[in-house]
Amino acid sequence: MAPSKEGPTFAAPAGYTAIPVKFSEEQKVHHYLYAKEQQVRGELDKTHPKNRTLFIINIPAYVTKKGLSEVFSFCGHVESVVLLDKTGSSVKKHVEGYSFNQRAIKGFRTAYMVFKDASxxxxxxxxxxxxxxxxxxxxAFVKAGIHKWIEDYEKSLLNVAALQAEIDQYMQEYDDKVETREDKAKEKEGMPDEDGWITVTRKGRHPGVARTEALNLRLAEREKKKRAQKELLNFYAWQHRNKKKEHLAELRKKFEEDKQKIALMRAQRKFRPY
Structure with missing residues (x-):
């Protein structure tokens, strides 16, 4: 990063220092980066150590991590640079690789720059x-404009073999995690915890013979028929009301029949309640 002639002075926001940069020697207009010492809120912060971190804003798209390191290289050895898409955004962990980390940061950005020591x-x-x-x-040519667009387009074209390799690696790691989790669960199964409680899984204490696929299909079909019958039964509100009326009518009819039986038994002197 070669310094050119001194740029014009420019008023910076409160607490910030303005650093003029140009894209190329032919460019007459300066762009200004604004930097200040990062004030760490917590006592311990490994990512933004106290007295060694600069916070930089108003970073254009053509400035890379390497470019920022060269701009501030006169201050000392730069240990790390973290570019963010906006102020206060957290650094999200993406799956490292050719295919899964394609998100490009657009617009003006911010950055945290950590020096090797406090000097x-x-x-x-x-x-x-x-x-x-x-x-x-x-x-050290930096691509911009149509050259940058072509480079981004070429990067967007996925390599099928590389993509498949990353998918296989990811799935293998996932399978290993699942297997480890299941092994730990089997070890704890049937064993009392600190309070003396025993964890009972849905298989129960005696799981018995494992269900076959055919048995699972029959049970699923049976459950499906039960749900269909329940859905068809009293599907409409007027059906439910009619069923209640019919039930009440049957109760009244039976009550009248019982009254007639009792009256007939009294007439025949056969009714003896005690």
Whole structure:
């Protein structure tokens, strides 16, 4: 990253320092990065260590991690640079690989830059006048415009063999996790915990013979028929009301028949309730 002639002074937001950059030597207009020392809220933060981290905003798309490292290289050795798509966004863990990590960050970005030691922050504070840095040079050309679009398009074309290899690796790791989880569950099955409770699975204490596929199909078909009968029974509200009326009518009819039987037995002197 080669410094060019001093850029014009520019007012930065409160607490930030303005660093002028240019895409190329031919460009006359400067772009400004704004940086400040990152104030860590917690006492211990391994990702953003205190007195060694810079927080940078207003980063254009053509500035890469390597470019940022070169801009601030005079301050000291840069240990790591983390680019984010917006302020305060967390660093999400993606599946590493050619096919699964294709999300491109668009628009202006922010970054956390960590120096190897605290002297990098001290040199950053002592810097009063910043010179303009050129991002794209002949020996380190940065693709932009149509060249960048072509590069992104070529990266979007998946390699079928590489994709299949990553899928196989992911599924193998998943199967290993499932197998380990099942082994741990089998070891704990039937064993009392700290409070003396025994975990009973859906198989019960005596699982017996495992169900065959044919048996599972018959049980599923039987359950399906039961559900169909329940759904057809009293499907409409008026059917439910009619059924209640018919039931009440049958009860009244039976009550009248019982009254007639009792009256006949009384007439024949055969009715003896006691």
């Amino acid at each position: 990098g922050i001290k040199k950053f504070r002592s810097k009063e006048v910043w010179t303009s840095f050129v991002i794209s040079k002949r020996d």
